[in-house]
Amino acid sequence: GGDGAGGGAAPAAGAAAEAAAGRVLFPPTFSVSEIKNKQRRHFMFQRWKQQQRKEKLASRKKRRKEREALGDQAPPKPVPKTIENQRIYDETTVDPNDEEVAFDESTDEFAPYFNRQTIPKILITTSDRPRGRTVRFCEQLSTVIPNSHVYYRRGLALKRIIPQCIARDFTDLIVINEDRKIPNGLVLSHLPDGPTAHFRMSSVRLRKEIKRKGKEPTEHVPEVILNNFTTRLGHSIGRMFASLFPHDPQFIGRQVATFHNQRDYIFFRFHRYIFKSEKKVGIQELGPRFTLKLRSLQKGTFDSKFGEYEWIHKRREMDTSRRKFHL
């Protein structure tokens, strides 16, 4: 009874609309969402969806046929839009041939490292009272980074240990901040008066949690891969990371540490590689992995109150667009 009435009403309405408009509406256009009956509505929607899929498949087939028919003269395949493609152009992107940048880099705080005047010596420490996971992570990190030492901080103020570190010839200081028994922050500070970077660390995986891992990282100096650091800020962070590792990697060790920047997230991985042939290389992950997100970059050494910040991540201003990245 109700269905019949509904069915009867719809074509009648359609006919009335046709007559009223004076032009042909083919088929009667009522939107699916106006049907009050849920089951019916669902059914009509499914049907509409199937139709759409069919049409899409048909159009795709047609396009492929056309492309094959044209052969060589086919227009090039349209490149899908990705976030990396659509990235808003950052004006501080470094041009590889930029002289100003090259000059800056040769005179900034990392110049002594890149001129091989200093050998990196790293101090790894944590915030107060580290829990098990953080401790193990620190140990693993110290095996990954050559020439690094782990010291526990028993309530010492950072400002007071920094001059001691400088006196003992350390070049870098890493502080791993802990929250609820997991490490969640990293402060990397280049010691003789160098910049301090504060990162948020996430998805930390210790060695035993990595599947298909190899043996422990050996004492050989690993190579460093820095991917995708394009802007000025990215460059300085990249140089910071590079200065953690000694300059001359030992290729016998076949180990590589990778800092890959993607959409402002820096992924750290540590692999052992082996060249199976000229075009194939196998990599095996060993060592911890974690991701970093830069929160702030400070000009001097760690000083939370009076430091001069070169860059702070301000959420309201900087997170306005999905396609804008700063590193």
Next chain:
Amino acid sequence: GRCYLYVKTVERAAFPRRLWERVLLSSNYEKALEEIDENLIYWPRFIRHKCKQRFTKITQYLIRIRKLTLKRQRKLVPLSRKIERREKRREEKALVAAQLDNAIEKELLERLKQATYGDIYNFPIHAFDKALQQQDAESDSDTEKEEEEEDEDADKREFVEADDSELSDFEDMDKLETSSEEGQEDKSSSEEEEEEREKKAVRSKSKGKTPLKGPARKKRPYIEIEYEEETEPATKTKTT
């Protein structure tokens, strides 16, 4: 913080505003105790004692507060759940977009091409081959090319065998594979056999020992042994 002594008298219960009498105690601990005593002079001994105990506790914790404020204090930063979730999601998507393994492999191969590794690996000859091919594409005939490559491959193989390096088998496999593209069918059939044997060797090895992890490091002598193992099961099934 300074301490005050508040005294309440029953007589003043009608006037709540004037109920409590306030006396400022001196900041010297002993003097303050004496002041408490003289203010609560006619009060029972027990109450006076309790009041002094309370006063002691208060001064102790005030001292501790002052000491703590001088040290560094842990600052609690509130996390916004929405932000956290957003960041986590973005990180996952960035991870997928990064395709880390591919990127690392590409970078390593790039470095190999640019000879940053010096003479450790014996591969560069292939690039030399390619360059040669490109140069000779116009002039030489196909057979000549094939002969050249065959010779070089043969040399390469001999060289490698004498060297007895770990990677030699894989090198051979891929070298033969790529060269087969130029139309050496005999070789391709033999390669396939060898590849199959290789794969079976791989499988049989993995059955016995720990599962293969990543790039398998095989030593040459072992592979000959695998051949024998691989034929044995076949005979076993026949007999049973």
